[in-house]
Amino acid sequence: MARPSSPILSAEKIARTALELVDATGEFTVGAVADRLGVRPSSLYNHVSGRDDIVEGMRALMLNHTAVMPDPEATWEEAFPRFLRGYRDAFARHPRLIPMITSQTVMSEPVMRMYGVMATILRRSGVPDDLLLDAITIMDSYVLGAALDVAAPDEVWDSSAATSDAMRAAIQAAPTGRERADRSFDIGLRVVLDGLRALTKEQIS
């Protein structure tokens, strides 16, 4: 049997194509995605309902690229550090997608399932209901900010432009490149997770 001359369309393929455009230009249009796939825009609408749906598809792709998903039966310690590191790594490869996905209500079904699991683990760990969304938001903010930090250049601060002894000492004492980003991320993730745990204990007692 002959192969089809153009690869078969799917919502995921459309999302992957839109992501290539976002990586390259910071933006995408439905028309440009169709062009790149060599199809008419109307063909895309058999697979996605529109622009928002494509953004949700890109959001879901980031989960596909996350190394370890949280297990609803896992403890906080088993679930979060490894999952959040993988989630950061997925977004670090697509920094320009970040402000796009944060500017739209989360609707993607697999992503909502992931948040559902996060909430379940937090609640079972004793986080009171009125602190659940705060805990999720704080983890999200820290991890997405850290993803941008991974995507930063090897030298984040121009050391020759340092204006204080303390800043010169800071740059000199720190590693550079990915080692710097990973070290800071791990310390900060520990700070965030331990702090949320402590807050939970405070609220319960």
Place this chain on the structure above:
Amino acid sequence: MARPSSPILSAEKIARTALELVDATGEFTVGAVADRLGVRPSSLYNHVSGRDDIVEGMRALMLNHTAVMPDPEATWEEAFPRFLRGYRDAFARHPRLIPMITSQTVMSEPVMRMYGVMATILRRSGVPDDLLLDAITIMDSYVLGAALDVAAPDEVWDSSAATSDAMRAAIQAAPTGRERADRSFDIGLRVVLDGLRALTKEQIS
């Protein structure tokens, strides 16, 4: 005296114009900035050295828009919470600038002065040199992630798509809109700053 027919160029005016383009499209080119200012691209080079310099100009604009700058003589508690909230607010109005400034080495003189002050306050508070850049990076990551959260829609998660009781309870118990973002930010900022303080004490003792 007649007014000049086009407003006088300056590095700041160029940065403001580039920022309008980034807000609208996620991107800018030197040519498009010149077009918008009604001048030839070559005229811009009397004020800026090129694209990177314009990015640094936009980075510096965010400091101009930050309500309270850290005072080098201030204590940690006096300096950071108010400054970091203002810094978040400045970036929250320009979410698409965020991945652009994090992808370039910080060279802007006023911004380097701000980091210089942050390092000075941290060092005087007892943060050891090899933890200074981590502390700055962790604050930066959290605050830039939180700026994106402020720019999120009123409803961040589609509650009708929640997949677990815990996520439904989380959404129901939380405020919406700016109140939600501010509440989570304040809790998270407390977690981050207290955690960094605790870490400092641990390292010193």
